[in-house]
Amino acid sequence: MQKSKESAAPLHELATHLGPDTFEPLYHTLVGLKFPVDVAQVLELRYLVNHAVDDFPEQPDTQDYREFRDALQTAMDSFGIENKRHSDRLLRILTMMRDLHYTYSIETRNRETQLRDQMNANRRARSQSIRYGMFFTFTAIISGIVWLGLVDAGWPVKLVTAGFAVLAWTYLHAIPGLDRDSKKLERQLNDLLRHRVKSIHWRMLIQKLSLVLGYKRITGVEVFRIDSDLDYPSHSHVRH
Numbered sequence: 001m002q003k004s005k006e007s008a009a010p011l012h013e014l015a016t017h018l019g020p021d022t023f024e025p026l027y028h029t030l031v032g033l034k035f036p037v038d039v040a041q042v043l044e045l046r047y048l049v050n051h052a053v054d055d056f057p058e059q060p061d062t063q064d065y066r067e068f069r070d071a072l073q074t075a076m077d078s079f080g081i082e083n084k085r086h087s088d089r090l091l092r093i094l095t096m097m098r099d100l101h102y103t104y105s106i107e108t109r110n111r112e113t114q115l116r117d118q119m120n121a122n123r124r125a126r127s128q129s130i131r132y133g134m135f136f137t138f139t140a141i142i143s144g145i146v147w148l149g150l151v152d153a154g155w156p157v158k159l160v161t162a163g164f165a166v167l168a169w170t171y172l173h174a175i176p177g178l179d180r181d182s183k184k185l186e187r188q189l190n191d192l193l194r195h196r197v198k199s200i201h202w203r204m205l206i207q208k209l210s211l212v213l214g215y216k217r218i219t220g221v222e223v224f225r226i227d228s229d230l231d232y233p234s235h236s237h238v239r240h
Contacts, residue, residue, distance in 0.1 A: 018052035020103040027097075027197050030208045036222040045212050049093060056096040068098065075206055079216065086215040093209060094202070101200055108196050115189045122185060126178040133171035140164035 018026055026048065059065050072094050073087070081087050143161040150157065210216035211223050 016048075018048045018100070020100050020107055023097075023100045023104040024108075024195060024197055027101075027200070027205075028195070030212070031201060031204050033208050033212070035211065036224050039224040042212055042224045049209070049213070053089075053093045053096050056092070056099070059095055059099070065095075069095070072202065072206070075203055076210075079203075079206055079210060081210055081215055083215065086210075086213075090206070090209060090213070090215055093213075094206070097200065097205065101197065104197070108192060112189065112192055115185055115192065119182065119185045119189070122178055122182050126175060126182070129171045129174045129178065133168055133175070136164050136168035136171065140168050 030045070069091060072091055076087055076090060081090065140161060143157065143164055147157050147161050207216075211218070211221065214223075
């Protein structure tokens with residue numbers, strides 16, 4: 001499990017829906033929660049999760065699906081979720097999370113492959129620019145020497161010399177830009193690898209979801225504090 005200060009981003013910085021494209025930040029937010037949290041964040045999390053699972057289609061009753069549900073059911077029972085309705089609801093949420101993680105994993109692997117291909121292409125382009133830049137620099141120098149060695153150099157010699165010089169400048173001038181692109185691609189790849197959710201910490205996710213959704217209470221653990229002076233009418237649509 002990956003945990004860091006930047007993993008639990010404020011919820012208002014996340015998207016307003018839960019899907020493969022927002023799975024990573026929301027997962028890190030959930031598993032990185034340190035209770036108690038702001039009540040507004042709890043309500044937002046409840047809304048995002050409940051809204052997404054309501055739209056999530058029923059999964060086919062395959063052998064793999066049954067084994068997955070049995071394993072999660074055992075984990076939920078060990079955590080002490082006794083309400084059958086809550087248990088079934090949480091099981092459906094976890095099934096949704098597995099499906100989202102599967103799609104997310106494919107997309108991030110494709111993105112990693114794309115970035116590596118771009119980095120390889122960048123390296124080839126840089127090597128080519130250096131090679132061609134040096135070649136045309138050398139030919140421009142030779143052509144310049146020929147130009148200076150002729151008493152009355154004609155326009156073809158001058159034109160060829162200028163052309164070689166322009167080509168040398170073009171290829172060499174491209175190198176700093178390729179270096180900047182290389183650093184940018186490297187940063188993107190490092191960010192992808194550093195934040196990518198390789199696997200789901202199911203027990204941690206069950207614990208955090210159970211507390212956030214109100215399916216489980218633990219003595220001594222305060223999920224959120226309610227300020228009686230505050231009202232949250234904008235969250236009246238949140239399902240509990």
